């Protein structure tokens with residue numbers, strides 16, 4: 001199945017309108033910026049084209065574009081899926097999208113993140129969920145993982161690795177796992193190099209303390 005159908009001209013116009021809204025809304029965002037949204041849209045299309053289940057391309061694209069709209073308000077960042085669902089509803093109502101379609105798109109927004117505690121059910125919801133995970137993997141994912149984090153580099157890296165293993169275990173489609181595997185493979189070299197440099201830095205600190213100039217004259 002390569003999506004259930006093609007996008008209509010009217011739907012493309014709506015998506016372009018959505019793009020303008022999203023670009024502006026995410027203008028101040030850091031790791032969840034407009035580029036992240038575009039990456040998730042691209043991964044969503046890639047996954048949607050490969051799976052066997054039937055998926056509606058408009059719900060997938062609109063859901064992908066709106067998925068992190070809740071992140072644009074830092075106060076509600078921790079419940080950004082749920083909060084984003086109501087922001088998306090407001091916007092879609094405003095541009096006269098039918099209530100039925102609005103509901104389907106908002107479900108994608110709400111269920112794209114495990115933080116909402118409501119797992120994705122429909123093919124469209126699972127596609128955007130997986131696509132969002134894809135942008136947390138690989139070199140760009142690693143760099144995004146460091147943005148805004150506090151603590152030592154070693155701790156941030158360890159937490160990042162643990163979370164990505166958990167993320168991988170929650171993927172829904174074979175194609176998502178294939179993309180994830182390729183990204184993990186591309187990362188192996190960097191992770192090893194990074195871990196090695198971090199331990200070398202620690203060793204060199206111990207060596208400094210062991211040098212004669214730091215010892216007491218008895």
Ligand SMILES: [Fe+2]
Nearest residue numbers: 067068080113
């Ligand atoms: Fe998110």
Ligand SMILES: [Fe+2]
Nearest residue numbers: 040067068132
């Ligand atoms: Fe996201």
